[in-house]
Amino acid sequence: MKKSPVEKTYKVPVWVDKSGMDDDELCPDCFKAVGVRSRYKLICLLGKSSKGETVGVLTGHLGLSQPTITHHLNILKSLNAVEVVERGRERVYSLNRKAHCFLECKIPY
């Protein structure tokens, strides 16, 4: 089943390097993923990690509280941009590089 094209109505935020992107506008889902600067920073951090990161590590990198990081991660997860696996007692988050945001809208990370 082919999905109908999504309307792109949101400007790419200034903190996203749009040089590799086809458009300078984003669909609602992608804007939701990067429209908050620290959420986009999370995408970039996870993009640089091949094995994924725990909330604790991400919290240390971004200097935000754990609930804030978890909140951002849950939104990214709901957009399918981030995947989570249980590793022992830890939850490890990694970037879903095959997600629409990165394959189709080409958000850089």
Ligand SMILES: [Zn+2]
């Ligand atoms: Zn998109």
